[in-house]
Amino acid sequence: MRVLLVGAGGVGTAVTRIAARRAFFEAMVVADYDLARAEAAVAALGADGARFRAERVDAGDETAVAALLERHACDVLLNATDPRFVMPLFRAARTASATYVDMAMSLSRPHPERPYEECGVKLGDAQFEDAVEWEKAGLLALVGMGVEPGLSDVFARYAADELFDEIEEIGVRDGANLTVDGYDFAPSFSIWTTIEECLNPPVVYESDRGWFTTAPFSEPEVFDFPEGIGPVECVNVEHEEVLLMPRWIGARRVTFKYGLGDEFIEVLKTLHKLGLDRTEPVAVRDARVSPRDVVAACLPDPATLGERMHGKTCAGTWVKGVKDGAPREVYLYHVVDNQWSMAEYGSQAVVWQTAVNPVVALELLATGAWKGAGVLGPEAFPAGPFLDLLTAYGSPWGLREQ
Numbered sequence: 001m002r003v004l005l006v007g008a009g010g011v012g013t014a015v016t017r018i019a020a021r022r023a024f025f026e027a028m029v030v031a032d033y034d035l036a037r038a039e040a041a042v043a044a045l046g047a048d049g050a051r052f053r054a055e056r057v058d059a060g061d062e063t064a065v066a067a068l069l070e071r072h073a074c075d076v077l078l079n080a081t082d083p084r085f086v087m088p089l090f091r092a093a094r095t096a097s098a099t100y101v102d103m104a105m106s107l108s109r110p111h112p113e114r115p116y117e118e119c120g121v122k123l124g125d126a127q128f129e130d131a132v133e134w135e136k137a138g139l140l141a142l143v144g145m146g147v148e149p150g151l152s153d154v155f156a157r158y159a160a161d162e163l164f165d166e167i168e169e170i171g172v173r174d175g176a177n178l179t180v181d182g183y184d185f186a187p188s189f190s191i192w193t194t195i196e197e198c199l200n201p202p203v204v205y206e207s208d209r210g211w212f213t214t215a216p217f218s219e220p221e222v223f224d225f226p227e228g229i230g231p232v233e234c235v236n237v238e239h240e241e242v243l244l245m246p247r248w249i250g251a252r253r254v255t256f257k258y259g260l261g262d263e264f265i266e267v268l269k270t271l272h273k274l275g276l277d278r279t280e281p282v283a284v285r286d287a288r289v290s291p292r293d294v295v296a297a298c299l300p301d302p303a304t305l306g307e308r309m310h311g312k313t314c315a316g317t318w319v320k321g322v323k324d325g326a327p328r329e330v331y332l333y334h335v336v337d338n339q340w341s342m343a344e345y346g347s348q349a350v351v352w353q354t355a356v357n358p359v360v361a362l363e364l365l366a367t368g369a370w371k372g373a374g375v376l377g378p379e380a381f382p383a384g385p386f387l388d389l390l391t392a393y394g395s396p397w398g399l400r401e402q
Helices: 010-019 035-043 062-071 083-095 131-136 151-163 191-199 240-248 262-273 291-298 338-345 349-367 383-392
Strands: 002-006 027-032 052-056 076-079 099-102 140-142 166-176 203-206 210-213 221-225 230-236 253-258 282-284 287-289 312-323 326-337 374-376 398-401
Touching: 002 010, 002 062, 010 027, 010 035, 010 338, 010 349, 027 035, 027 062, 035 052, 062 083, 076 083, 076 349, 083 099, 083 140, 099 349, 131 140, 131 374, 140 349, 151 166, 151 240, 151 312, 151 326, 151 383, 166 221, 166 230, 166 240, 191 262, 191 291, 203 240, 210 240, 221 312, 240 253, 287 291, 312 349, 326 338, 326 349, 338 349, 349 383
Parallel strands: 002 027, 002 076, 027 052, 076 099, 099 140, 140 374, 166 253
Antiparallel strands: 166 312, 203 210, 203 253, 221 230, 230 253, 282 287, 312 326, 326 398
């Protein structure tokens, strides 16, 4: 396997550090708009970086990306950029007849008249529109293969296959007790992406009515997270799992709730009131800039916060249903301690947890344990091999009866 990794930010850099310890691939080209950032990611690997090389590429330039895939004979494109670049990279992989893997899906657009009741363009719609063509070509686009979406979807597949006869509800629940020294407000993940998913209308799935939307931050609940994190209030947030799971798993209801906290929610609401969540450029003296890009530029890079960060982050999937005629509830989860991820990989917990899952998926594709054609989510594949390999990577998962 020869991999083109596009994006050398926090997640992309963590991908290189995890992959460098595995033997399943022949070469990995690390490409970024900022060549120096790609070079730094490769240089940090030291003696383990012999299979890696850095290149410059504009992720929005489909022709350049396809040419880079062909020049280095890469058969896989791993997208580690923000969701704005999903479609050009998705199309570039198709042009070059390469397998495509991403950690987030094509962007949504709210319903123009009823944004908090009906879906407009859903996450991933643009990619699923091309599913037949990918399948006819015998090519695979594995979409939503990070931690959430990604591992959370694998958990749902495992629950459906191994733990339940009938599923009433699948609820992805994400929470943490992370703190960052020296900052009153310092998101642990891309603020651009966080604004997108938190301020868009959340999507809920119910089998008798399909997909529908609610208001941002709706249906608050307190969820008790494992391994010392404890109770965290979680709210509805737009996320890919709700659009992916019902395509392959039978459940009467699917939700995604994120533990944001009151302060974070108030900041997001203020950004929205001021128009600072907008992506369309506005005139500022002689320049035109995106307000959201300005917000992102004013905040610390999440990838640089590891040394100041303390605590754990938890991603998991709560499932309620019936097994052998009796009601059952479980929470399948994955916890990463920032102290461990920094000591072991030099990457903060949130970006490391995101990065490990596509590397595991690439190894399963390389060995043939996972195979398929078309536009497929993680739940389209057997969960057992993934969870076994994740444990072999030194990052075990857990299961708690509720």
